[in-house]
Amino acid sequence: MLKGLLETLRSMTEKPVTIQYPEVKRPVRARFRGRHILRRYENGLERCIGCALCAAACPSDAIFVEAAENTDDERYSPGERYARVYEINMLRCIFCGFCEDACPTEAIVLTDNYELTFTDRHHSIYTKEMLLEPVPEGGKPTPQKVEPGVYTRAIPIMQDPTD
Amino acid sequence: MGKMVTLTIDGQVISVPQGMLIVDAAKKAGIDIPVFCYHPKMEPVGMCRMCLVEVGRPVIDRTTGQPILEADGTPKIQFGPKLETACTTPVSEGMVVRTQTQVVAEARRGIIEFLLTSHPLDCPICDKGGECPLQNLTMAYGPGESRFQYEDKMHLAKHVPLGELIYLDRERCILCGRCVRFQSNVADDPVIAFSQRGRALQIVTFSEPGFDSYFSGNTTDICPVGALTTADFRFGARPWEMIPTASICPHCPVGCNLTLNVRREAAAGGREVIKRVMPRQNEWVNEIWICDKGRFGYHYTESPERLRQPLVRKNGRLEPATWEEALAFAAEGLRERSGVVALAGGRLSNEDFFNLYQVVTARQGRAVLYSTMAGGDYVQRYGLSGDANLAGLGKGDAVLVVATDLHEEAPLWWLRVKQAAERGATLIVANARPTKLERYAAHVIRYAYSEVLEKVQSLLAGESPEAQALAKATNLVIFFGQEGLSLEASEALATMLARLLVQNGQAERPLSGLVAVWPHANTQGGWEIGFRPDPDLAHTLATAGAVWVAAADPAGDDPILAQALEKAGFVIVQDLFLTETARRADVVFPVQAFTEREGTWTSGERRVQRFYPAVPELENTRPDFMIVAQVADHLGIPLVGRSASRVFDELARALPAFAGLSYTRLAEVVEQWPLVGRGDLYYGGTVYENTQGLGVRLARMSAGAELSEWPAVEIAPAPADDALYLVPVVRLYDQGQTLVPSHLLQQRMARAALYLAPATAAQLGVQTGERVEVSAGEWAETLTVYVDANVPVKAGLVPRSTGVPLRQPLWVRAQRAVLEPQP
Numbered sequence: 003m004l005k006g007l008l009e010t011l012r013s014m015t016e017k018p019v020t021i022q023y024p025e026v027k028r029p030v031r032a033r034f035r036g037r038h039i040l041r042r043y044e045n046g047l048e049r050c051i052g053c054a055l056c057a058a059a060c061p062s063d064a065i066f067v068e069a070a071e072n073t074d075d076e077r078y079s080p081g082e083r084y085a086r087v088y089e090i091n092m093l094r095c096i097f098c099g100f101c102e103d104a105c106p107t108e109a110i111v112l113t114d115n116y117e118l119t120f121t122d123r124h125h126s127i128y129t130k131e132m133l134l135e136p137v138p139e140g141g142k143p144t145p146q147k148v149e150p151g152v153y154t155r156a157i158p159i160m161q162d163p164t165d
Numbered sequence: 166m167g168k169m170v171t172l173t174i175d176g177q178v179i180s181v182p183q184g185m186l187i188v189d190a191a192k193k194a195g196i197d198i199p200v201f202c203y204h205p206k207m208e209p210v211g212m213c214r215m216c217l218v219e220v221g222r223p224v225i226d227r228t229t230g231q232p233i234l235e236a237d238g239t240p241k242i243q244f245g246p247k248l249e250t251a252c253t254t255p256v257s258e259g260m261v262v263r264t265q266t267q268v269v270a271e272a273r274r275g276i277i278e279f280l281l282t283s284h285p286l287d288c289p290i291c292d293k294g295g296e297c298p299l300q301n302l303t304m305a306y307g308p309g310e311s312r313f314q315y316e317d318k319m320h321l322a323k324h325v326p327l328g329e330l331i332y333l334d335r336e337r338c339i340l341c342g343r344c345v346r347f348q349s350n351v352a353d354d355p356v357i358a359f360s361q362r363g364r365a366l367q368i369v370t371f372s373e374p375g376f377d378s379y380f381s382g383n384t385t386d387i388c389p390v391g392a393l394t395t396a397d398f399r400f401g402a403r404p405w406e407m408i409p410t411a412s413i414c415p416h417c418p419v420g421c422n423l424t425l426n427v428r429r430e431a432a433a434g435g436r437e438v439i440k441r442v443m444p445r446q447n448e449w450v451n452e453i454w455i456c457d458k459g460r461f462g463y464h465y466t467e468s469p470e471r472l473r474q475p476l477v478r479k480n481g482r483l484e485p486a487t488w489e490e491a492l493a494f495a496a497e498g499l500r501e502r503s504g505v506v507a508l509a510g511g512r513l514s515n516e517d518f519f520n521l522y523q524v525v526t527a528r529q530g531r532a533v534l535y536s537t538m539a540g541g542d543y544v545q546r547y548g549l550s551g552d553a554n555l556a557g558l559g560k561g562d563a564v565l566v567v568a569t570d571l572h573e574e575a576p577l578w579w580l581r582v583k584q585a586a587e588r589g590a591t592l593i594v595a596n597a598r599p600t601k602l603e604r605y606a607a608h609v610i611r612y613a614y615s616e617v618l619e620k621v622q623s624l625l626a627g628e629s630p631e632a633q634a635l636a637k638a639t640n641l642v643i644f645f646g647q648e649g650l651s652l653e654a655s656e657a658l659a660t661m662l663a664r665l666l667v668q669n670g671q672a673e674r675p676l677s678g679l680v681a682v683w684p685h686a687n688t689q690g691g692w693e694i695g696f697r698p699d700p701d702l703a704h705t706l707a708t709a710g711a712v713w714v715a716a717a718d719p720a721g722d723d724p725i726l727a728q729a730l731e732k733a734g735f736v737i738v739q740d741l742f743l744t745e746t747a748r749r750a751d752v753v754f755p756v757q758a759f760t761e762r763e764g765t766w767t768s769g770e771r772r773v774q775r776f777y778p779a780v781p782e783l784e785n786t787r788p789d790f791m792i793v794a795q796v797a798d799h800l801g802i803p804l805v806g807r808s809a810s811r812v813f814d815e816l817a818r819a820l821p822a823f824a825g826l827s828y829t830r831l832a833e834v835v836e837q838w839p840l841v842g843r844g845d846l847y848y849g850g851t852v853y854e855n856t857q858g859l860g861v862r863l864a865r866m867s868a869g870a871e872l873s874e875w876p877a878v879e880i881a882p883a884p885a886d887d888a889l890y891l892v893p894v895v896r897l898y899d900q901g902q903t904l905v906p907s908h909l910l911q912q913r914m915a916r917a918a919l920y921l922a923p924a925t926a927a928q929l930g931v932q933t934g935e936r937v938e939v940s941a942g943e944w945a946e947t948l949t950v951y952v953d954a955n956v957p958v959k960a961g962l963v964p965r966s967t968g969v970p971l972r973q974p975l976w977v978r979a980q981r982a983v984l985e986p987q988p
Contacts, residue, residue: 081287157290
C-alpha cells in the first residue's frame, strides 16, 4: 500500500501529459497526412489542371473531378484545362496520400490539419471552394481575365521534374 | 482461300495466306509488333519505323533452286544486315522473323526516343491519355529517359481547330499520316494534308468549312496520339472513368454499332450522361467506322425539350396528367371509336411495332407506316440473306444504286459500296443528278426525274452495256432510294428491281439482293411486322375514328396532314418532343430515347441488332412498347409489356422471319479481324471491341407467288412548259428534331432552300441568294435560291427536314418573288 501511495505522490510532482485541446495543440510529425488543400501559384491561378489522376490513384474512390477548358477571358489555371468540379468525400478518404503522389503539378497537398468534423454526411464532401487555399498576397482570385498568348502551354512547365 | 505460306515468328510456326504482311501475321499468332503509322484497314507506308524486326529468309542454291541446308538438315537462314519494316514486308515461304531480340528492342527504343523529342508529354490533360498508343508503347518499349535537351523541345500551337468538329494539337502530332491517308484513301475526302517539311511539317485543312468530311471523327479514333480530338468530347472525362454500353446508331438504316461512353456528371445535376459516342466493331455492318452524324448526333436524347409527363386534352387544352389518367383516357377514346389507324415511324423498335400492330389488329384497325417509300416487302423476299457481307463483293460482282445519294443518306453504305468497287465489283449508279458515288462507277445512268421507271425498265430488256454488266454479275446487290419518286413510283421501282434479280438468276444467291435506303433506322422493321405505307394518308387520317401516332410527326411535315389529323376522331401521340402532331393530340405520352431503354432495330440489310440502356430513363417516361401494352390492358387486350426481351420472344414466335431469335442469340459474337480494343489500341485505334452482339440477319421470306406485274405508274408529266419538278432530297445534316439539339453540327446543317440548275435559274431570272415563289394549287412556298450546276434542268431540289412542307415530289409553278420592302 505504501508503494502505491509513493507512486501517486511521485506522479503528482511530474508534468502532466494531458494537453488542453483545443486551446493547446500537439505538434504533428513533418510527414503527417491531414486534410487536403488545393494550392495556387503566386499569381493566384490554380495549380490543379483537372487531370483526375488523383481520382484514378485514390484507392477509396473519394475524389471526383470534372474538367473544363480555360479561356483567356476566364482563366483558372495556366494550362488548357482546369477542374470545374473538384470534390473529396472525407468520409471515404483514408489519408493515404496517393493523390499527392499522383498529382503532376503538386496541386493537391495533404496538410497537418486533422480537425475534420461534420454533423451531416453531406458536409463530408469538400468542394473545390473549400479545398482551394486563399489567394496569395499580390495574386488575383480565379477566374482571371488575362492577355491572350501568355498561357499557351498545355500544362505549366515544372521547374525540376525530379523534385 | 489463296495459297498459304508457312513462316516462323519468334519460334512459332504459323501458316497465313500469301501476301499478308508480317505485322498482320504476327498479330494472328498473338505476337505484338508495335506500330504507329500502319493501320490494318489502310495500305502500309512504313513511315514511323516502329515495326522494325529482324527478317531472315532461306538461302536458295542458285544452281538447283533448292534451299541450302545446314549440317543438321534445317534450311540455312540468312538475316538481312539491317532491320526491316514488318508493316511493308509481305510474308514468304520459310521466312524467320525475330521480334524480341536486342537489336529490335534497341531500334524501338530509339524510335520512341525520337518521337518524344518534341512531344509535350501533357498526358495528364490529354483526351487520349489512358487509351493512347504512344503512351502505352512508350511504357512497353520506350527508354524511360531522354538524352535530348529539355529546352530544345519545339513549342507549337496546341489548339488548332480543323473545322469546328476536330481540333489539332500540333505538338502532340507524330506525323504518322494515318488521318491524311484515311481521308484520301478510305473516305476519299482529301481535305487534310501535310504542309511544309522537316521540323515544320504539319497537318492542315484546306476545305471550307474546315475538315469538310462526314467521316472526320474517325481520324480521332485512329490517331495514335492525342493530336486529333473532337470538340464534342474535349476534356469531357478520362477514358478510364467512363462506362461503355453497346448501342446502335438511330439515324439511318445502316445500323452502325456504337459504344456509348457514360459518366456521372455534376454539371448535369449528378445524372449519368453520355460523354461520347464511339464506333463498335462489326465487320458485317460498319467495320470500325461511323459517320459524324452518328458520332455527334446523340444530343437530342438529352434535350431539355423532351416531354416529361403525359398530357391529356381537357377543355380543349393539353394539360399534364398522371400516367394512370392518361392511359385510361386513351383507352376510353379508343373503346368508343372504331376504325383505328396506327401511324408509326421508323424510329420505333421492333418490339414497339409489334405491340402496336397487335393492338390495332385486335381492334380491326389499320397499321400504317409513316413513309413515302415502298418496297419493304420485296426486301423481305429478295434481300440479302444468311451471312452475306458487303465486304464479300469483288471481281465479277455488281452493285446497282438507284435513286439515292448514299453519301448523304447512308454514309457507311456509301463507304462499303465504294470499297466493293475498288475491289473490282462493277458499280452502276443511276440518278437524275451527279452524286459522290459516281467517282467509282463503271457505268452512270442519268435520267430526268420523270423517266426513272423507263430507264430501269430498259435494264430489264438487257441490251445496254449496263444491263449486260448486271446480267453477267455473279452477285448483284441493289440499293434503291426514293429520290424523285412518289410512293406508287417507288413501289413500281422495287418491283422492277426484284424482277431484275429474278430474271438474271441472282435472286437465290445469298450475297445478292435488294437493300432499301430508308429514311429511318427501323423502317424495314415496320415492314417485317406488317406496317404498310398509305398512298392516300390524308384521306385515311381524316376519316379515321382514332389515330395512334408513334414516332412520327405528320402535322409538322405537311399542313395537309395536319388538317387531316384535326378531322380525325381521337388522336394519341407517343413522342420524345411536343411535335406539331402532339399539339393536335388528345393524349400525349412521353417516351424513352434509345439510350434509356432496350430494344432491337432491323437495318436496311435486314440485320436485327440490339441496343442496350446506357443511361437511366428520364423520369416519368416509358418505352413505347410498354405504353402500348398498358393502353391495351385497359382495353382488355393482353399484351406483354414489361420487358423488351419478352416482347421480342412473342415476336419471334409470331413471325416466321424472326423464328428462333432471342435476345441471347442477338448478343452472340465471334472473333473479328482486325483485332481491336483490348491491348490492340495501337493497331486498330480506339474503336471498341464488339462483346455485346453482332446481330442476326433475318431469314429470307420465300418468294411465294410470281412477281406481280408492276402497277402502271405514270409520273405525271409537266403540266406546263415552265413547270418545275420540286424534289425533296436528303442531306445528312438536316433540321430534323433528332439532329437540331446537336449544336456542334449547326453550321453544317442544310437550310431550307431551292437548288436550281444555272439554266433554270437564268430562265427565272434569279441568282443565288434571291427568292423564288413556288406554288401548286393551294400549296405555296417562298424559298431562297442556290444555283448549283449539279441540279438537272426543270427540277428544283429542296433539302428534306428543313421546314419546307414537301414530302413527295411535286410539279410546281415558279416565279421570282417580288421583293417586299424592308420594314
